[in-house]
Amino acid sequence: MNLSCIDANRFKNICLFTFFISFIFISCNKNSNIRNPYLPELDFEFSINLNLPLYSDLKFTGGSILVNDFGHKGIILYNLNNNIYLAWEASCPNHMPNSCSKTKLLGSLAECECENYQYSLATGQLINPSPNNNNQYSMINYGVRVTGNSLVIYN
Secondary structure (H helix, E strand, O other): OOOHHHHHHHHHHHHHHHHHHHHHHOOOOOOOOOOOOOOOOOOOEEEEOOOOOOHHHOOOOEEEEEOOOOOOOOEEEEOOOOEEEEEEEOOOOOOOOOOEEEEEEEOOOEEEEEOOOOEEEOOOOOOOOOOOOOOOOOOEEEEEEEEEOOOEEEE
C-alpha cells in the first residue's frame, strides 16, 4: 500500500467524521421543548424536613402540600411512591398569573381557580382541556432531591 492511498483514506474518514459531528450539532435544537410563555424561569433552592408536623401529609403515597414561599404562586410537593417526590409550580400554566391563577389541591389533582382546569400531580398533565384552546401547557416541574429525611427543591 502506498502513502497516497493511506492519505486519501484518512482524508475520507476525516470528512465523514466531520459530516457526522456537524449533523449531530445541527440536529440538536436547544428549543425542542416549548417553554411556557406565561411563567418565566425562576432560580431557587430550599429544603424541608419531612419530620416536621407541617409536612406530615408528605409521609404517605399520594400526599401533597403547598409551599407558598417559592415559585410564582407557590410550589406543590407530591409524594408519588414514598421514594419519588415531585414539585410543581402552583400557578396555572395556561394563562398569565393573576388573582385567580393559583391552583388548589384536590387529592392527587391541582385545580386552577380561574377556569377549573385540573392537572394530575403524578404527571403534571392537563386532564380536562378546553376544546377551543390550542395552548394547553402542562404544569412546570421543579427538581427534587431526597437526602435522608429532607427534600431539597430546586430550579
